[in-house]
Amino acid sequence: MFDKKIYINRRHRLKQQLGSGIVLFPGHDQSPINFADNTYPFRQDSSFLYFFGHNRPGLTGVLDIDNNNDYLFGNDAGIDDMVWTGHQPYISELAQMVGIKKTGTLAELESFMQNAFSSRNDLPSHKGFSSGNTIHFLPPYRAQTRLKLLRWSGFSSVAIEPSPELIKAVIAQREIKTEQEIIQIEQAINITVDMHTDAIRMTKAGITEQHVVAALYNKIHDAGVSMSFTPIATTQGEILHNHFYGNTLKSGDLFLLDSGVENAMHYASDLSSTFPVNNTFTSVQKDIYSITLDAHETAIAALKPGVAFKDVHFKACRSIASGLKELGLMKGDVNEAVLAGAHALFFPCGTGHMMGLDVHDMEDLGETYVGYDGEAKSTQFGLKSLRLGKVLKPGFVLTIEPGIYFIPALIDKWRAEKKFTDFINYDALEPYLTFGGIRNEEDYLITENGARLLGNPKPKTIADIENLKK
């Protein structure tokens, strides 16, 4: 099941790049819902999975670069544990599976880490400590990890500063997907394409959003996989992160489905489809759908190594602005409108993001490095939600997902503020206030010369979708 060479190589490269010090990967513990023993489905930290492989709670990986030792720390299950969980492999077996010879208990980890922290000469004496050049760790996004760091360091701290060197080193590896990783991602995508196809077929007036969601879960539970994130399955597609499933589908509604699968090796997919509840789109729906599809194809055509994804995003934005101008909803110079951010009234988010072990890959490491190579991200409305802006390299996996959303609260606010009146025809927007939102989303691999669609194609054109509903 595990190819230990992969993990040995990954850790080796990381140690070479960092050169010296101790590298700390605190794996996840269980995450409590309403008490310690009632936990969410366990999910390991993605960087831990990448370097140490095991999707189990209670493990910590440590790389002692100076002495060239890799450690896996954890406690073996006792008979009392086995009564509740069945037989569990020993820590030494887990370590061996990923090419590690040194193991220790969690008590040994405590003293190991306390020694490591106490021997550092660069720790400040005031509250707060940073992950410097002797002890490296990634940003702790779970409170349980922050607490461990506080305990090991012996410090009370509001500010916990992770190691920029480590962040950059991890990103440099994880952002370039290997062939084996692509296989995993495509497996997740193919299951998702089936889910979307089924959803397009099943939607009709009178059923509930909840009913569609039940069918999606039935599919993933039957396949023995899980969702990579909580699905969006809604007739109110203009609400970008809508997790409400209480509406009944009505004739004339558009249905927006954004869902992905996490496969057995924990690789994610992320697809969106928008389709009519009825068997055909209305003519107004076709107009807007065609504009989003043009933007989608424009973005895909621009994908290749050496291109900054920010420019791909701008191309998609200009494509949307042109289309809306033709419809009479925008006006003026398209280029100026996009630079000013006027299009963000309709497209307030990004054209895509990295994808891999995480649905937003490595988002826990910080977008500055993952998406922008250290450059500051724009603070402009719309552009500030673009998670990826940097220059593309072969091996990147990313989503393409431009969309158009008519968000009544945002339209009302901008109109009242007389914002971008040179670029937006507010009067013409009146009939669209109940339109909803449209997004298609596919996953692409950057290749040596361009980009390749990952997985089986999903229904995307108006004809594709209407044929499925026949």
Add this chain to the structure above:
Amino acid sequence: MFDKKIYINRRHRLKQQLGSGIVLFPGHDQSPINFADNTYPFRQDSSFLYFFGHNRPGLTGVLDIDNNNDYLFGNDAGIDDMVWTGHQPYISELAQMVGIKKTGTLAELESFMQNAFSSRNDLPSHKGFSSGNTIHFLPPYRAQTRLKLLRWSGFSSVAIEPSPELIKAVIAQREIKTEQEIIQIEQAINITVDMHTDAIRMTKAGITEQHVVAALYNKIHDAGVSMSFTPIATTQGEILHNHFYGNTLKSGDLFLLDSGVENAMHYASDLSSTFPVNNTFTSVQKDIYSITLDAHETAIAALKPGVAFKDVHFKACRSIASGLKELGLMKGDVNEAVLAGAHALFFPCGTGHMMGLDVHDMEDLGETYVGYDGEAKSTQFGLKSLRLGKVLKPGFVLTIEPGIYFIPALIDKWRAEKKFTDFINYDALEPYLTFGGIRNEEDYLITENGARLLGNPKPKTIADIENLKK
């Protein structure tokens, strides 16, 4: 939707009982899976739900008893948030729905709490602080809550000691279920009974455990509810907390299903059923099943106010030991065997636990108070897993779930240690090493004179089950 009087009364009783000081209910934030924005389905802290009603992240409730002020702290959603989440009610609206007049932002909460902590004269100067007689809080089982307490208190701490007075006061209220609460619980149970009935009908040789689990999830997603805990659905019923669903059902297997629902108001159910994959039980399976059912009925007959649940448990244990003695698996004096803990080889867990907003109700408050009224729990193997031992009162809701499990690793260990050879016929156990495990579980309300089964009856007798499989 909310009856504000209920929440006002609950807080009023709590303030009366505590008399003075500040009471702190830090509500939950989102719980991150693999990065901050990819979160598990949100679940509020149950005590927060009980006193402040709202199942939303980012809220904290504070009761200032000395000045008779109740506060709800949280931040209103701005337009940027609404782009992602749709319209959200204001904090002042949420407060009003549960009868609270004073609100504040999270920044205001920070200074409020820092003032409160800094004005305490009983805080120790060394690392660690306790919830004493001026600031009360419940045990923080989520790391995110422990971090908040550390920040507010300005202390670095390994030990965080919650307030025993507050724990006792909350338990005194929550352990007595009202009629409205019983309605919620029965609603959750009735959905679960349907799920179990369907599972009994659908199991047959050749399908996978995963397939049964998929059907369970389909049912809850269709009903718009969630699981109250991760289901156990297994042909290896001897593994008590088995969450593996990879086995294919074989002719002759027993299937153990332990699952519950959390209804829209967050009340839990918890039922277990054990049934043959084939249409009928084998004669050996009937023998063991009948023993568990006798123990089950014995426990139910003993339920009434004034009886210690520990004694109900002992009755169930003696019933199991007698049955196993008749089968030749145990020997000697049944009473002595149970007092010594020999029966725990087959029944290493408890006869039941409290149930309510949590599937193990209030387990986050500590079993010492919830289950034992402050008395120390036994450390004997088996008995130490009994979550409830104290004297029953009308209004308690609890599970009844004695079972028999043949756990090969435990049998081998005890046999090698020559443990309880006066009470156990190890030689006779040989044919049972692959038997598995059996448990029935139902939920009961303690009434003025006895107990009442909650919800619709689930299939329980051998005849019930075999009729369903016809």
